[in-house]
Amino acid sequence: MTSTTATLAGHDGHAAEAHHTSLPIENRKLAIWVFIASECMFFATLISTFLIYRGQSLKGPLPADIFEVPLVTAGTAVLLFSSFFVVMALNGAQEGNRRKLITWLSLTVFCGVFFAGMQVYEFSHFYHEGLGYSTNLFSASFYTLTGFHGAHVTMGTLWLATLLKDAIKGDLPAGKALNLEIAALYWHFVDVVWIIIFPVVYLMSLRS
Amino acid sequence: MATTVLDPAHAGTRSRSVLVEWLTTVDHKKIGIMYGASAFVFFLIGGLEALLIRAQLAGPNKDLISPEFYNQLFTMHGTTMIFLAVMPLSAMFFNFFIPLQIGARDVAFPRLNAMSLWVFLLGGIFLNASFIWGAPNGGWFGYAPLSGRQYSPGVNMDFWVIGLQILGIASLAAGVNFFTTILNMRARGMTLMRMPMFTWSTLVTQVLVLLSFPVITVALIYLMVDRVFGTGFFVPAAGGDPMLWQHLFWVFGHPEVYILILPAFGIISEILPVFSRKPLFGYSAMVFSMAFIAFLGFGVWSHHMFSTGMGPLADSFFSLATMLIAIPTGVKIFNWIGTIWGGSIQLRTPMYFALGFIAMFIMGGLSGVMHSVAPADLQQTDSYFVVAHFHYVLFGGSIFAITAGAYYWWPKMFGRMLDEGIGKAHFWLMLTGFNLTFFPMHFAGLLGMPRRIYTYPGGLGFDTYNLLATVGAFVLAVSILVFMWNVVRTWRRPADAPADPWGGATLEWAIPSPPQEWNFTEEPVVSGKDELWTLKRAAGVRTLPEPARSDGRGIHLPGPSWWPLIVAIGILLFMVGFMLPRPWAFPFGPVGLVGFVITLVGIFKWAYEPPDAHATPH
Amino acid sequence: MADAHAAEHEHGSGGATYVKIAVVLFVLTALEVLLYEVCYGESMTGLASLGASLEPYFVELLLLLSAFKFWFVAMFYMHLKFDMKLLSWLFTFSLVIASVVILALLALFTYNRGLWWPGGLW
Ligand SMILES: [Cu+2]
Numbered sequence: 001m002t003s004t005t006a007t008l009a010g011h012d013g014h015a016a017e018a019h020h021t022s023l024p025i026e027n028r029k030l031a032i033w034v035f036i037a038s039e040c041m042f043f044a045t046l047i048s049t050f051l052i053y054r055g056q057s058l059k060g061p062l063p064a065d066i067f068e069v070p071l072v073t074a075g076t077a078v079l080l081f082s083s084f085f086v087v088m089a090l091n092g093a094q095e096g097n098r099r100k101l102i103t104w105l106s107l108t109v110f111c112g113v114f115f116a117g118m119q120v121y122e123f124s125h126f127y128h129e130g131l132g133y134s135t136n137l138f139s140a141s142f143y144t145l146t147g148f149h150g151a152h153v154t155m156g157t158l159w160l161a162t163l164l165k166d167a168i169k170g171d172l173p174a175g176k177a178l179n180l181e182i183a184a185l186y187w188h189f190v191d192v193v194w195i196i197i198f199p200v201v202y203l204m205s206l207r208s
Numbered sequence: 209m210a211t212t213v214l215d216p217a218h219a220g221t222r223s224r225s226v227l228v229e230w231l232t233t234v235d236h237k238k239i240g241i242m243y244g245a246s247a248f249v250f251f252l253i254g255g256l257e258a259l260l261i262r263a264q265l266a267g268p269n270k271d272l273i274s275p276e277f278y279n280q281l282f283t284m285h286g287t288t289m290i291f292l293a294v295m296p297l298s299a300m301f302f303n304f305f306i307p308l309q310i311g312a313r314d315v316a317f318p319r320l321n322a323m324s325l326w327v328f329l330l331g332g333i334f335l336n337a338s339f340i341w342g343a344p345n346g347g348w349f350g351y352a353p354l355s356g357r358q359y360s361p362g363v364n365m366d367f368w369v370i371g372l373q374i375l376g377i378a379s380l381a382a383g384v385n386f387f388t389t390i391l392n393m394r395a396r397g398m399t400l401m402r403m404p405m406f407t408w409s410t411l412v413t414q415v416l417v418l419l420s421f422p423v424i425t426v427a428l429i430y431l432m433v434d435r436v437f438g439t440g441f442f443v444p445a446a447g448g449d450p451m452l453w454q455h456l457f458w459v460f461g462h463p464e465v466y467i468l469i470l471p472a473f474g475i476i477s478e479i480l481p482v483f484s485r486k487p488l489f490g491y492s493a494m495v496f497s498m499a500f501i502a503f504l505g506f507g508v509w510s511h512h513m514f515s516t517g518m519g520p521l522a523d524s525f526f527s528l529a530t531m532l533i534a535i536p537t538g539v540k541i542f543n544w545i546g547t548i549w550g551g552s553i554q555l556r557t558p559m560y561f562a563l564g565f566i567a568m569f570i571m572g573g574l575s576g577v578m579h580s581v582a583p584a585d586l587q588q589t590d591s592y593f594v595v596a597h598f599h600y601v602l603f604g605g606s607i608f609a610i611t612a613g614a615y616y617w618w619p620k621m622f623g624r625m626l627d628e629g630i631g632k633a634h635f636w637l638m639l640t641g642f643n644l645t646f647f648p649m650h651f652a653g654l655l656g657m658p659r660r661i662y663t664y665p666g667g668l669g670f671d672t673y674n675l676l677a678t679v680g681a682f683v684l685a686v687s688i689l690v691f692m693w694n695v696v697r698t699w700r701r702p703a704d705a706p707a708d709p710w711g712g713a714t715l716e717w718a719i720p721s722p723p724q725e726w727n728f729t730e731e732p733v734v735s736g737k738d739e740l741w742t743l744k745r746a747a748g749v750r751t752l753p754e755p756a757r758s759d760g761r762g763i764h765l766p767g768p769s770w771w772p773l774i775v776a777i778g779i780l781l782f783m784v785g786f787m788l789p790r791p792w793a794f795p796f797g798p799v800g801l802v803g804f805v806i807t808l809v810g811i812f813k814w815a816y817e818p819p820d821a822h823a824t825p826h
Numbered sequence: 827m828a829d830a831h832a833a834e835h836e837h838g839s840g841g842a843t844y845v846k847i848a849v850v851l852f853v854l855t856a857l858e859v860l861l862y863e864v865c866y867g868e869s870m871t872g873l874a875s876l877g878a879s880l881e882p883y884f885v886e887l888l889l890l891l892s893a894f895k896f897w898f899v900a901m902f903y904m905h906l907k908f909d910m911k912l913l914s915w916l917f918t919f920s921l922v923i924a925s926v927v928i929l930a931l932l933a934l935f936t937y938n939r940g941l942w943w944p945g946g947l948w
Contacts, residue, residue, distance in 0.1 A: 020731070022394040025910055027316040031388045033913050034418060037920035038380060042422035044924035045456060048931045049430070049441070058447040073859050080855060080895075084848035087903050091841055133437050137447050140439035144429065162812070188904045195895045198855075199888040203862045391912075419923055455931055506923055510934070522934055 032182040036189045043193050046145040050201060057136035063205035066129055068122075075118040076198045079153075082111030083191045086160070086184045093181075096174035098167065105164045105180075108187070112157030119150045142201065149197060152190045159183045232768035234318035235725060239325045240303030241621065246329050247296035253336060254288035255685060257281045262645075262681035265674050268666035278662035279345035280364070284335075286348030287368065290468065291375050292332045294602065297610045298471035299328075302386055302410050304621055308716035308723065309404045311395025311732040316388040318766045319814060324382040326776030331374035334780060335367060344368035347660065349461065350431065352442030352453035357435045366435060366787035373428045374783050376421050383417035386410060395715070397734035401495070404714045405488060408495055409474025412502045413467050419506065420463035427456035436786055451516060458509035466505045468602060470498060472569075472609030473540060476562050479616050480544055482710050483559035484551025487738055490543040497536035497543075504533050514582045515589045523582040530580035537573060541566065556710070557631030561612030564639050568604025572597055575650070590660075592670075593653025599646045611638070611691070616710065623703030623722040630694040637687035644680025648673035707755050713738035720755050726765055729758040771814035778806030847902045854895045861887055 021027060085108040092100030123143070131139045163180050166172040172179060230238060261281050264272045273281070303321065307314055315321050338344060342364045346355040355365045390411045394403070403411075430441040431453065440446025442453045481488045488494060510518060510526040518526075544566055553559070575597040579585045588594055611634075618626050652670040664670065708717040715732055716723075717740055736742050744752060785800020863869055864877040865884050880887065901907040906914045 020396070021392045022396075022398070023392050023910065023912065025392065025913075027388050027392050030392055030913075031316065031384050033916055034384045034387050037916050038383065038418040038422055040917075040920040040924040041419050041927070042426060044928050045423045045426040045459075048928045049426070049452065051928075051932055052449070052452060052935045053447075056447050056449075069859065069862065073855070076855060077852065080851050081848065083899055083903050084844060084851070087844045088841060091844070133433070134439040134446075137440060140433070140441055144433065148429075162815075185904055188899055192896050192899050195892050195899065199858055199892050203858065203888055204885055206862065206866060419920060423927075449935070451935075455934065459927060459931075506927065507930075518934060519937055522937065 026178055028178060028182050029185070032185050036185065039189065039193075043145075043149070043196075046141075046148060047196065047200060050141040050145050053137040053141045054205070057138045059136055061126075061129055061131050061135070062138055063142075063202075066126055066131055067202055067206055068125075069202065069206065071118065071122060072198065072202050075115050075122075076194060078111045078114050078118070079191050079194050082108045082115070083188050085111060086180075086187050090177065090180050090184050093167070093172055093177040094174055098170065098172075101172065101180075102164070102167050105160065105167055109157060109161050109164055112153055112160060112187075116150060116154050116157060119146065119153075123147075145201065146197065149190070149193055152193070156183070156187045156190050160187065229768070231773055232322075232770050234314070234322050234766050234768060234772070236303050236307050236315050236318065236321060237621075237723060237725075237727075239321055240300045240305075242325055242329070243296045243303055244300035246332065247293055247300060250288055250292035250332055250336070251297070252688070254285050254293055255688065257285040257288065259681055259685055261285065262678040264662060265664075266678040267675060268664055268671055270663055273662070275662040276345065279660075280339070280343035282660055283344045283347055283368070284339075287335065287344065287372070289602070290348065290464070291372065292335065294468050294606045294610070295379070296328055296332075298413070298468075298606075299324075299382060301406070301471065301475065301610075301613055301617065302382070305617065305716055306386060306389060306407060306410055307393070308620075308719070308727060309407045309714050310390060310393055310398060311715050311728060311734065312389065312393040313727050313731075313763070314766060315385055316393055317385050319769050319772050320381055320385050322769070322772035323776055324378045324385065326773045327381070327779055328375060328378035330776055330780045331371055331378060334374065334784070335371035338364065338367035338371070341367075344371075349457050350453075351457075352431060352434075352450040353444060355431060355453075356442055357438075358443070360435075363787065369428050369432045369435065370783050370787050373425065373432070374780060376425050376428070377779060379417050380421050380425075383414045383421070387414040387418065390414075395732045395734050401492065402734060402737045402739075405477035405491070405494060406471075406474035406714075409470045409477070409498060412498050413470045416463040416467050416470070416502055416505065420460045420467070423456055424460035424464075427453060427460070430456075432786060451513075454513055454516065455509070458512045459506075461512065462509040463502075463505045465598075465601070466502060468606050470502070472565065472606045473498065475609045475613040475616070476544060476565055477547075478714065479558050479562040479612055480547045481738075482616075482712050483554045483556060483562070484548045485554070485711070486547060486551040487713075487741070488543070489546030489549070490539075491737060493539055494543055497539040500536040501533060504529060504536070508533065511580055511582075511585070514585045527580055527582045531577065534573070534577050534580075541570060541573075554710075556615075557626065557628055557635060558612045558616035558710070560632060560635040561608050561615060564635065565605060565608040565612060568600055568608055568639075568642070572600025572602075572604055575600065588653065590658055591653035592649040592657045592659060595659055596646050596649035596653060599649070603642060603646070608638075608642075617716075619705035619709050620716055620721050620723070622699075623705045624698050624701060625705050625709060626694050626698050630690060630697065634687055634690045634694060637683060637690055641680050641683030641685075641687050645677045645684055646680070648676045648680075652677075706751070708740070708751055711744075711750060713741045715739060718743075718752065718755060720757055724757060724760060726760045726763045729760065729763070767818075769814070769817060771810050771817060775807055775810035775814065778803050778808075778810050782807055843902065847898050850898055851895055854891050854898075858888060858891050861891070 023030070085104045089101050089104035089108055092098070092102075092104060126139075133139060133143050160183055163172060163183055166176075166179070230242065233239065260273060261278070264270055264278060303315075303325075306312075335344075342362050344350075344367050345364045346360055346368065350365065350368055353359055355368070390403070390407055430439075433439045434441050434443060434448075440448040442448050442450050444450065477488055477494060508526055508529045510522060511530045514523055514526075548563075575593070579588060579594070579597065615626055615631055618624065652673040655669045655673075657664060657668070657670045657674075664674075703722070705721045707720050709721075710717070715728075715734070718732065719728060732739075740752070744750065781803025782800050783803070785797065785803055788797060788799055861880065861884065864873050865881045866877075900917065906917065
C-alpha cells in the first residue's frame with residue numbers, strides 16, 4: 001500500500017517537472033537508444049577486423065593454443081544472468097519496492113564485477129602464456145575488441161553501482177526509475193554484444 | 209568598448225563575469241556563436257595555409273617553403289577545413305537555429321551541447337598547436353602505412369590521430385543531442401513532414417554522424433595502438449593490411465562528405481523559397497531524396513579506392529552505387545530550380561550566394577559523376593582534377609551555402625543587417641576568385657599534375673594554370689577580407705534589425721532579433737508547413753507586427769555549469785596522455801591518468817548537479 | 827502493489843516473463859557450448875557421428891542460436907516489443923547498416939585473397 005502511494009507520488013512529481021516532448025518518450029531514453037545505435041557501428045568495426053584478420057597472424061600463440069571455453073562460458077552465463085537481474089531490479093524500482101530494487105541491483109553489480117574480474121584474469125593468463133598486445137594480429141584484434149567490451153562492462157558496472165548507492169540512500173524512488181531504465185538499456189546492449197562476441201570470437205576461433 | 213572606458217573601476221569584474229558567463233553557458237545560441245567564431249578563426253588559419261601552398265605552386269621549381277613544411281601545410285589545410293571549419297560552421301547553424309526552427313527553448317541536453325563545443329574547441333587548438341612541434345604531414349586521410357610509426361616516426365601524426373579522436377567525441381555527442389532534440393523537442397503540431405528543410409537536413413546529418421564516426425574512431429584506435437604499443441593492424445611486416453585502413457577510413461569518409469554537404473542543402477532549401485516568395489518545390493521529394501542520399505552514402509565508400517585493385521566485381525558494384533546517387537542529387541537540384549521558377553525573385557545577398565551555390569555545386573557534382581566511372585577514375589585519381597572536383601563541392605557547395613546562411617541569419621543572430629553593397633562585392637569577388645582558383649585545376653589534373661607535390665618542373669603545360677590558381681586564391685582571400693570588413697562596419701551600427709527582415713517562413717523569424725534567452729515567451733503551436741507564411745496570409749499582411757520583448761517571468765531555463773568545460777579538459781588530457789613519451793604516457797604516467805580522473809569526477813558531479821542549480825533570476 | 831502488477835501483466839513484462847526469458851537464454855547458451863563440444867570437443871566422443879553431421883553447419887547453427895538470444899534480450903529485456911516502434915526501427919536500421927558493412931568488408935577482403943565469399947574465412 002505504501003509503495004503504491006510512493007509510486008503515484010513519484011509519478012506525479014515526475015510529470016509535473018517533465019517538459020513537453022513531441023514523442024511519447026523521455027529525452028534521456030531516446031538518447032540512450034540513439035547512442036546504442038551508434039555503438040552498433042563501433043562494435044561492428046571491431047568484429048569485422050577480428051574476422052578479417054582471422055588466420056592472418058604470422059606467429060602464435062593462436063586462439064586454439066590459448067582459449068579456455070569453461071572460463072568464458074562462465075563469464076557469458078554471468079553476464080546473461082546480470083541482464084535478468086537488472087530487469088528485476090528495474091521492476092522493483094518501478095513498483096517502488098526498494099528491497100527488491102536493492103537486492104537485484106546488488107546482484108547485477110556483483111555480476112559486472114565478476115565479469116570484469118574474469119576478463120582481467122583471462123588477459124593476465126594469456127599474457128603469461130606469451131600473448132602480448134602486439135604479439136600478432138590475433139592478439140591485437142582480440143584484445144582491442146574484448147578490451148573495449150570490457151571497458152563498457154566496467155563503465156556500466158560503475159554506473160549501476162552509483163545507482164545502487166542512490167537506491168540505498170533512498171534516492172531512487174519510482175519517479176526516478178528512468179535513471180535505472182536507461183542504465184539497464186545500456187547494460188543489456190553490452191550483454192547482446194557479448195552474445196555475438198562469445199560465438200564469433202571464441203567458439204568459431206576454436207575450430208581446428 | 210565605450211562602457212569599459214567610462215567605468216574603469218568596474219571594468220575588471222565586469223569583463224570577468226562576462227567571461228565566466230560564456231565559459232559556463234548552456235544557452236544554445238551562445239554555444240552556436242562560439243562554434244561560429246572559433247570555426248571562422250580556424251577557417252582563416254586553413255585559408256592562410258592554402259595561400260602558402262598556392263604561393264609555393266605559383267610557378268615551377270619554386271622553393272618558397274620546404275617540402276617537409278609543404279606536407280604539413282596540405283595535411284593541416286584539409287584537416288582544418290573539414291573538421292575545424294565546415295563541420296563546426298554547420299554546427300553553428302544547428303546550434304543557433306534548430307531549437308528556434310522547431311519552436312523549442314533549448315536543445316534536449318544543454319550541458320552536453322556545451323561539452324561538445326569545448327571538446328571541439330580544445331581539440332582544434334590542440335591540432336593547431338602541433339605546428340610548434342611539427343604538424344601532421346601524412347595527408348588528411350592519413351593513409352597507412354605512411355601514417356604508421358615506421359614512416360612517420362615523429363609526433364606529427366600523433367597529433368593528427370589524437371586530434372581527430374578528440375573531435376570525433378564532440379561530433380558524436382552533438383549527434384546524439386541533435387537527433388534527440390529534433391525528434392523530441394518539436395513544438396506542438398510540428399509533425400516530421402512539417403519541419404523546415406534545414407531541420408530535416410540536420411536530422412539526416414546526425415544519422416550520418418552517428419553511424420559513421422564510430423568507424424573512424426575504431427580505425428584511429430588501431431592506428432594509435434600501432435604507433436604507441438607497436439601492434440601491427442596496418443603494418444605489412446606483421447601481417448597487417450594497410451587496405452584495412454583505407455576501407456575503414458572511407459566507410460567513414462564518404463558519409464563524412466555528406467555530413468559536409470547536407471547542411472548546405474538545408475540552408476539553400478531555406479533561402480531559395482524565401483527569396484522567390486514561393487514554397488519549396490516538392491517538399492516530400494526533397495526529404496526522401498536526402499534520406500536516400502544518406503542511405504546510399506554507406507554503400508559507395510570504395511569509389512575512393514578504385515586504384516587499389518579491388519577487382520572487377522567490387523569496382524562495378526561501387527561504380528554503379530555511386531552513379532545511383534546522382535539520381536536523388538539530381539532531384540534536389542531540379543527541385544531548387546523548380547522553386548525559383550516563376551517566383552518573385554528578390555536578389556538580396558543571401559540569394560546571390562544561394563544561386564552561386566547551385567551553379568558551382570552542379571559543376572562539382574558533374575566531375576563527381578565522372579569519378580564514379582572506374583576506368584576514368586584511374587586516370588583522374590590523385591591528380592589535380594580530383595582537387596578541382598572536391599573544392600567545387602566543398603567550397604562552391606558547402607562554403608557558398610554557409611556564406612549564404614551567414615548573410616541570411618546574421619540579423620537574427622546579432623540583430624544587425626549585413627551591408628548589401630559590400631555583401632554583393634563579397635559575392636562577385638568570391639565567385640571570381642573561386643573559379644579562377646579551381647577551374648584551371650581541372651586542366652592541370654587532366655594534363656597529369658599529381659596532388660600533394662610541393663613543386664613541379666616547368667614546360668609540362670601546367671605553369672599557366674597554376675599561376676591562374678594562385679592569383680585566384682588571393683582574390684578569394686580578398687573576398688574573405690571584404691566579408692570581415694562588412695562585419696566590422698555593420699557592427700558599429702545600432703542593433704536594430706527587425707524580427708523578420710526577409711519575409712521568412714519559419715519560426716525563427718517570429719521572435720525578436722536577436723532572440724531573448726528563452727527564445728519563445730509562449731511555446732508556439734504549428735498548424736502546417738511554412739507556419740509564418742500561413743499566419744501572414746491569414747492576417748493579410750506581408751510582415752507580422754514586431755514581436756514584443758518580454759521579461760521572461762516564470763520561464764524555467766537550465767542553469768549554467770562548469771562541468772562541461774571541466775569534462776572537456778579531462779578528455780583532452782586523457783587523450784594527450786597517449787602520445788606523450790614513456791614516463792608521462794597513459795597506462796603508467798600521470799597526464800592521462802589525471803585526465804581520466806577529471807573526466808570521471810566531472811561526469812559524476814555533472815550527473816548530480818541539479819539542472820537549474822543556478823537558475824537565472826527572472 | 828496489486829495495481830502495479832496488473833499494469834505490468836498487461837505489458838507482458840512482469841517478473842514471471844523475465845524468469846522465463848532467463849531460462850530460455852540459459853538453455854540457448856548451453857546449446858551453443860554443447861554444439862561446440864559435440865563438433866570439436868574431446869569429452870563427447872560418444873556423439874561423434876552426430877558431431878560429424880552437424881560440423882559443416884557449425885557456424886550457421888551457432889549464429890542462429892546467438893540471433894535468438896539477441897532477439898530475446900532486445901525484445902523483452904530491452905522492452906522493444908512493448909515500447910514505441912521508433913526505437914525498434916532505430917535499432918534495426920543501425921544493425922542492418924552494421925551487418926552490411928561487416929559482410930561487405932569480409933567479402934572485399936576474402937575476394938582479394940582469392941575466395942568468393944566470406945564463408946571461406948571460417
Ligand atoms: Cu565518396
